[in-house]
Amino acid sequence: MNLLRGAALVAATLTTGLIAGLFYSFTVAVMPGLRQAEDRSFVDTMQRINVAIINGWFMLCFVGALLLIALAAALHLRAAGRPALPWIAAALVLYLVMFVITAAVNVPLNNALDAAGKPGAITDLAAVRARFEATWVGWNVVRTLTSTAAFGCLTWALVLFGRSTP
Structure with a gap:
């Protein structure tokens, strides 16, 4: 059972980290770069990103992280003792907030x-x-913060899980 707990926690942490990294990339690089673009280039690029991002790998991590958490x-x-549970629960709440904001x-x-x-x-x-x-950029910052905080909670949960596993 500990192997299954650990595997689920690692998978949840990895997928959450990938999503947090994606939002972080938009916050610090993609949107600041596009801010310099002309309106037509900005709209065209974002339209292309919106099409490209809806793919199996993104959806696997985006929805998968929620399910894995x-x-x-x-x-x-x-x-026993459930030391990691409060941190996993906090991560679930934070990830749900990000998920709702996205939707x-x-x-x-x-x-x-x-x-x-x-x-x-x-x-x-x-x-x-x-x-x-x-509006999109402002709420993406919130998504970045909440998903990164969820990743941090899961990382700490992994530490606590490791300490409590014989």
Whole structure:
């Protein structure tokens, strides 16, 4: 059972770290770089990113991390002393916050941006960008912080798990 607990915790930590790193990359490199682009380049690039990111590897980590954190928490419910459980639970809450923000804010903004240039859509790219950029970037910072904090909690849970495993 300890092997299964450990494996779930390691997998949850790795997938959460990958997602935190992705959001961090957008926070410190992608969006600051795109800030310098003209409106057409900005909109076109973000539209292409929105298409490219929906792939099996991203979804495996993005959804998989949530499921793996929940699995790790469930497996630690009956563990002796449960020293890692509070940290896993905190990670689950933090990751859920990020997940909800993504679904409620960033994805709808991405969808609105993707509609630009299509028949009946707003063709003023400066207006499209203005409706998207500041809000998306601000909430991405929150996603970066919450997913990174979840990764930190899981990392500490791994330390505690290692200390408590005979």
